[in-house]
Amino acid sequence: MKKYCIDTSGITNPLEQMPEDIHVAIWSGVSRLLTGGVFAVTTEIYDEMTRIPGSVGASISGSKRAMVLEVGDSSWDWPAYIDASRMLHERYEPYVSEWHGGMARTVGLNDLSIVALAIALRLPLVSMEVPVLQAGYNPSTNKRRIPDICTAERVEHLSFNDLLRREGIRG
Numbered sequence: 001m002k003k004y005c006i007d008t009s010g011i012t013n014p015l016e017q018m019p020e021d022i023h024v025a026i027w028s029g030v031s032r033l034l035t036g037g038v039f040a041v042t043t044e045i046y047d048e049m050t051r052i053p054g055s056v057g058a059s060i061s062g063s064k065r066a067m068v069l070e071v072g073d074s075s076w077d078w079p080a081y082i083d084a085s086r087m088l089h090e091r092y093e094p095y096v097s098e099w100h101g102g103m104a105r106t107v108g109l110n111d112l113s114i115v116a117l118a119i120a121l122r123l124p125l126v127s128m129e130v131p132v133l134q135a136g137y138n139p140s141t142n143k144r145r146i147p148d149i150c151t152a153e154r155v156e157h158l159s160f161n162d163l164l165r166r167e168g169i170r171g
Contacts, residue, residue: 002069003038004163005118007111007127007146008048011056014128014160018171020054029169031059037066040121042113069117081120088112088119088149095144106143115149124156126163 011030020027033039034056041049046068049060060067071078089096089112097108111129118125129146150157158166 001038002040002121002123004040004158005114005121005123005125006039006041006045007114007125007129008045008052009128009146010126010160010163011049011052011060012128015052015054015056020056023171026164026169026171027056029164029167031056033167034059035063035066037063039067039126040069040117040123041067042110042117043068043070044110044113048110069121077120081116084116084119085113088116088153092144092149094142107145107149111146112149115146115153115155118150118155119153124158125150126158126160128160 015027018026046060046064050057052060069076069078069081071082092107092112095107096112097106114125114127117123125146127146131147131151132143132145147157149155164170
């Protein structure tokens with residue numbers, strides 16, 4: 001059963017700060033979640049995640065069927081995902097990096113895809129991004145990040161530590 005949507009940063013950033021060879025218990029618990037089907041991702045996010053090295057990356061690469069929700073698969077409400085995706089593209093067009101010359105430190109299309117999935121599934125989204133204001137940017141600028149969009153769209157945003165606490169994973 002899906003419990004969370006997860007952005008690539010929800011794994012890569014913590015893995016950089018807490019290498020799996022030192023924090024074995026934490027990453028073993030996360031790997032169980034990855035292979036256990038609790039995370040939902042889009043194809044785009046999964047493709048990014050397959051570049052993660054080590055045993056965590058191997059858990060991801062071996063869990064495509066458990067993680068990726070494909071458009072057209074009747075086992076989930078993919079039309080709701082398409083609707084949410086269209087809405088986000090329209091609402092956040094001024095903030096999408098790919099549509100504005102690769103504008104740095106703002107939301108990308110893959111980011112919108114995982115937020116759309118969280119909206120469609122009504123699940124919290126795990127990422128390590130911080131809101132624009134917390135990152136030191138003026139919120140009146142054309143920058144937005146995953147947590148900013150989650151807040152605006154009433155999607156619960158979780159950090160990696162929030163995920164560990166919810167799942168009772170300790171080091």
